[in-house]
Amino acid sequence: MNCRPEDMLVYAVTDRAWLKGESLKDQVEKALKGGVTFVQLREKNLDRRLFLEEAATIKELCDSFHVPFVINDDVEIALASGADGVHVGQKDMDVKEARRRLGPGKIIGVSCKTVEQAKAAEAGGADYLGVGAMYPTDTKSDTSQVTVETLKAICRAVDIPVVAIGGIRADRIQPLKGTGADGVAVVSAIFGQPDIEAAARRLKETAEMYLGRHRRRKTVLTIAGSDSSGGAGIQADLKTMLANGVYGMSAITALTAQNTTGVSGIFPVTPEFLAMQIDSVFSDIRPDAVKIGMVSSGELIRVIAERLSYYKAENIVVDPVMISTSGSRLLDEDAVGALKELLLPMAAVATPNIPEAEVLSGICIRSSEDMVRAAEIISREYGCAVLCKGGHRLNDANDLLYRDGGFCWFMGRRIDNPNTHGTGCTLSSAIASGLARGYSLEQAVERAKEYLSGALEAMLDLGSGSGPMDHGFQIP
Ligand SMILES: Nc1ncnc2c1ncn2[C@@H]1O[C@H](COP(=O)(O)OP(=O)(O)O)[C@@H](O)[C@H]1O
Numbered sequence: 425m426n427c428r429p430e431d432m433l434v435y436a437v438t439d440r441a442w443l444k445g446e447s448l449k450d451q452v453e454k455a456l457k458g459g460v461t462f463v464q465l466r467e468k469n470l471d472r473r474l475f476l477e478e479a480a481t482i483k484e485l486c487d488s489f490h491v492p493f494v495i496n497d498d499v500e501i502a503l504a505s506g507a508d509g510v511h512v513g514q515k516d517m518d519v520k521e522a523r524r525r526l527g528p529g530k531i532i533g534v535s536c537k538t539v540e541q542a543k544a545a546e547a548g549g550a551d552y553l554g555v556g557a558m559y560p561t562d563t564k565s566d567t568s569q570v571t572v573e574t575l576k577a578i579c580r581a582v583d584i585p586v587v588a589i590g591g592i593r594a595d596r597i598q599p600l601k602g603t604g605a606d607g608v609a610v611v612s613a614i615f616g617q618p619d620i621e622a623a624a625r626r627l628k629e630t631a632e633m634y635l636g637r638h639r640r641r642k643t644v645l646t647i648a649g650s651d652s653s654g655g656a657g658i659q660a661d662l663k664t665m666l667a668n669g670v671y672g673m674s675a676i677t678a679l680t681a682q683n684t685t686g687v688s689g690i691f692p693v694t695p696e697f698l699a700m701q702i703d704s705v706f707s708d709i710r711p712d713a714v715k716i717g718m719v720s721s722g723e724l725i726r727v728i729a730e731r732l733s734y735y736k737a738e739n740i741v742v743d744p745v746m747i748s749t750s751g752s753r754l755l756d757e758d759a760v761g762a763l764k765e766l767l768l769p770m771a772a773v774a775t776p777n778i779p780e781a782e783v784l785s786g787i788c789i790r791s792s793e794d795m796v797r798a799a800e801i802i803s804r805e806y807g808c809a810v811l812c813k814g815g816h817r818l819n820d821a822n823d824l825l826y827r828d829g830g831f832c833w834f835m836g837r838r839i840d841n842p843n844t845h846g847t848g849c850t851l852s853s854a855i856a857s858g859l860a861r862g863y864s865l866e867q868a869v870e871r872a873k874e875y876l877s878g879a880l881e882a883m884l885d886l887g888s889g890s891g892p893m894d895h896g897f898q899i900p
C-alpha cells in the first residue's frame with residue numbers, strides 16, 4: 425500500500441471550471457493551507473504541454489505540504505511530472521496495466537461502484553478506492569449513485585483505504601459515519617467555495633469527527649478546579665475539548681463556589697483523592713495530552729507532578745492560574761513555588777497571562793518587549809515553552825510564544841466583548857486538544873486562538889459580571 429488511510433481524510437480534486445481568473449496553483453495552495461490531505465489533478469481538455477507544466481507545479485506545491493499528489497487517468501503525465509501516482513476509472517486503464525507502467529512504488533487509485541469492482545481493483549494492486557457517487561453531483565452528469573450500504577459493504581470487503589466521492593459537502597459527511605470510509609473526495613465543496621481555505625478546514629474537521637476506520641479518538645485529561653457557573657475551570661475545559669474533537673476527562677483539584685461576579689468559596693480535594701482520580705484515568709484511558717489549570721496548594725501540585733512523571737504523561741499544558749478574571753486569588757504562596765519548581769519543567773507549554781508572567785518572571789510588563797523578556801526568563805529558568813497571553817493590560821489579543829531561544833507572535837483579533845470569564849482555561853484546553861490530535865505546538869496555538877475568537881464573537885451574554893463565552897458556537 426503506497427498511501428495511508430489518513431491521507432484519504434480530505435481528498436481534493438481540481439476543476440478548471442472553478443478557476444474564475446485565479447491560477448490553479450493558487451487555489452490548490454489555499455486548499456492545502458486549509459488542511460487537505462490528498463490532491464488529484466483532473467484535466468479533461470488541456471493541451472499536453474500545459475498539462476505537464478501544471479502537473480509539475482502542483483507536484484512541487486504538494487511536496488512542500490507533504491501531501492500525496494496524483495494525476496487523473498494519465499500515466500504519461502504522472503511519470504513525466506514526477507507525480508506520486510494516478511487515479512483511474514473503470515473505463516480507463518486497467519489497474520494491472522497501470523501498475524506495470526508506473527512500477528511498484530507509485531499510488532494507484534481506482535473508482536468503484538460495487539463490491540466486485542472493489543475486490544478486483546484490490547487484487548490488481550490498487551492502493552486505494554474512490555467509491556461513489558454518494559450524492560447527486562454536477563461535476564459528472566453521467567454517473568449513477570452508490571448507496572451508503574454499498575459503501576459499507578465495500579469497506580468491509582477490502583483492506584486498502586476507501587474515499588467516498590460524489591456530491592459530498594460538509595453537511596453530507598455525518599451520514600457516512602460507520603461505513604468504514606476513511607475520508608471524502610470533493611471538487612466543488614472546496615474549489616467552488618468563496619473561501620477555499622476555510623471550506624477545506626471545515627470539511628477536514630467534520631471528516632475527522634465522523635470518518636476513519638483506523639482512528640482512535642484522541643483523549644485529553646484536565647486537572648483543574650470546578651467552576652459552578654460553568655464558564656471556566658473543568659466545565660470550560662470539557663466543553664472546549666468536545667468542540668475541538670477530542671474526548672475529555674477530568675481530575676478535580678477543588679470545587680469553587682463561583683459565578684460571573686466572583687469566587688465565594690474554594691473547597692480543595694485531599695491529595696489522596698486527587699491521586700485516586702489521576703490513577704483511575706491513567707490506568708484505564710491514557711490521555712494523549714494533559715491540561716493543568718487551577719491547583720490551590722503546593723501539596724496538590726506535588727501529587728500531580730509525582731503522578732504525571734510516574735505515568736510519563738505527554739503533551740502537558742500548564743495554565744498557571746493564579747487570579748480569576750473577576751479578581752479572586754486562586755492559589756497560595758507555597759503553590760506558586762511548587763508550580764515553578766515542579767510543574768513548569770514538565771510542561772510542553774505554559775500559558776501565563778500578563779499578571780502571571782510578572783509573578784513567574786519577577787519583572788514588570790508594560791510593553792510587548794517586556795512580554796518577550798518575561799517569556800524568555802520563564803522559558804530559560806524552567807525549560808519549557810511559554811505562551812504569554814496579551815489579553816490583559818496591553819489591550820490587544822496578541823500572544824507571544826517563546827520556545828528554544830526563539831519567539832513568534834500570534835496576532836489575534838481583539839473582540840469587543842466584556843464577557844471573558846474562562847478565556848485562559850479555554851485557550852489552554854484547546855491547545856491541549858490540538859497537541860493530542862498531533863498538531864505541532866504552533867499549529868495547536870493557532871487553532872486554539874481561532875476557536876477562542878469564535879467563542880468570543882458569538883457574544884453570549886450571561887450573568888451580571890464578566891460572563892462566559894459560547895463554547896458551543898459551532899453547534900446549531
Ligand atoms: N477581547 C479579546 N478578544 C480576543 N481575544 C482575547 C480577548 N481577550 C483575551 N483574548 C485572548 O484570550 C486568551 C486568554 O488570554 P487572557 O485573557 O490574557 O488570559 P486569562 O484568561 O488567563 O487571564 C489569549 O489568547 C488572549 O489573546
Ligand SMILES: Cc1ncc(COP(=O)(O)O)c(N)n1
Binds near residue numbers: 649844849
Ligand atoms: C475553577 C477556575 N479555574 C480557573 C479560573 C480562571 O479563569 P480564566 O480562564 O478567566 O483565567 C477560574 N475562574 N475558576
Ligand SMILES: [Mg+2]
Binds near residue numbers: 746777847
Ligand atoms: Mg487564566
